[in-house]
Amino acid sequence: MVSHSQSLKPALDAIGKAIDQRFDRLIPVPEDSRARLYEAMRHAAIGGGKRMRPLLVVAACDLFHVDRERALRVAIAIECIHVYSLIHDDLPCMDDDDMRRGKPTVHKAFDEATAVLAGDSLHALAFEVLADEATHEDPFARLELITALATASGPAGMAGGQMMDLVAEHELYDIIGVTRLQQLKTGALIGFCLEAGAIMGRIPDSQRTPLHGYARDLGLAFQIADDLLDVEGSAEKAGKALRKDEAAGKATFVSLLGVERARTQARMLIDQAIEHLASFGEEADLLRAIARFAIERDR
């Protein structure tokens, strides 16, 4: 029997290639003294990462038969935001990481100032991509995407979660605190990926409940799996330093629940995530496969 992780491999390879191609076209290096900035953006954006968020966007768009090329524009936008957040999180003043996706981090390969600007540039680029009429013919769809992405990535979402993470060393969270932190830090963007499918398909709010449930459960399970990999995984496969939370004395799902309970909890969440998709047919198979992959992956 083929493992679920293996069955997702063709889809992961395909989205990786599609995203790289589009970033290559979107970020051409100019022949002037801004070249270094564009090279830094390309270093971070092209070649690497699981592309989980782009795949989630495409899978969510598949539910509603959204044109693939348009879905990929939204996928590029969310990856712009994700990559900008990685560049800034890796800075010496934040997590101070040297390796990311198996390559030197941007501030190592270039310098800190260029890393700040490359992150800022990808941040702006995300909104430029979404606002373009090539993303959706309906202006209200584009505006809804922009509002959802700005909210999910700003202080009420990802940036707020990152702030909670920064103070985690002084303020030891309980399970409710860690859950809230992760729902903001990673959950909000994962929620956007699913919401984006519904927005692109012009599905009314009242019919989005299954997607919200799937996103919430997947997001938490994904984070628990990350915490497990951080304790049990290989830095080589992960392409980044591990066991940093433990060293910093931060509470995680694993430190609070223990390895076994954390693993059980993640499996339960994934079963639940898949149950939310019960009303969908085979058009939701990719979302189901992603859910299983989320807790079986080794990086």
Add this chain to the structure above:
Amino acid sequence: MVSHSQSLKPALDAIGKAIDQRFDRLIPVPEDSRARLYEAMRHAAIGGGKRMRPLLVVAACDLFHVDRERALRVAIAIECIHVYSLIHDDLPCMDDDDMRRGKPTVHKAFDEATAVLAGDSLHALAFEVLADEATHEDPFARLELITALATASGPAGMAGGQMMDLVAEHELYDIIGVTRLQQLKTGALIGFCLEAGAIMGRIPDSQRTPLHGYARDLGLAFQIADDLLDVEGSAEKAGKALRKDEAAGKATFVSLLGVERARTQARMLIDQAIEHLASFGEEADLLRAIARFAIERDR
């Protein structure tokens, strides 16, 4: 005779108050561990600065009788972007400044990581504000604002200009290079302020030429005045450290042209900026006053 700078004082005071009030409402401190992030955003955004960009937006909107409350939403969005760029530019890895607008910079008052996140949060907030229907009832107007602001602030605009500035210590620019640098670093956002008036007024592209001309000339004159203040001004009035370009050996309008020619050039550009407004009546008086103020100010 009252000097032009004095005649602008009531307008500057009024816009300062209006922007502070709106930032106060827009950034309420939450009662959780994200509080520090919101406090850092408020520290940077509220109370201080000339609010030149917000005033330009309001003045450009006045040309086309745009509702003041809506114009102020666009003014808040551009100020979010301007403030985020100041926070990031002041970081130790960038310009390493301790004072800004007469207060400690965000990384001094808080810490570097919080400063990075506060900048990122204001960046996202700008687009959230523009996408809201309270900004304009026409979705195409909101989308045009978003595209224009993302382009003006990203690698093809402000961030690209900042990159050119970073390499300026190694790559000594001539007058064409410095002009290009400043057109990206500060000119692109000033251009947005004027463009925003036309977008809010739903003025067709073909009728925007005078605004583009005014913005281009004002932007350059404003920068030349900044370079002159950097050489001749008072750090106390400016609320920030001066004479840093000279110390870093960077080419500026003043180092390339000399003080006298730079001053003449700035005056000529301001005359030209005002000439672009010849087809407008008294509804352009605020823009005219801003142009004169740009080269008469002492901070």
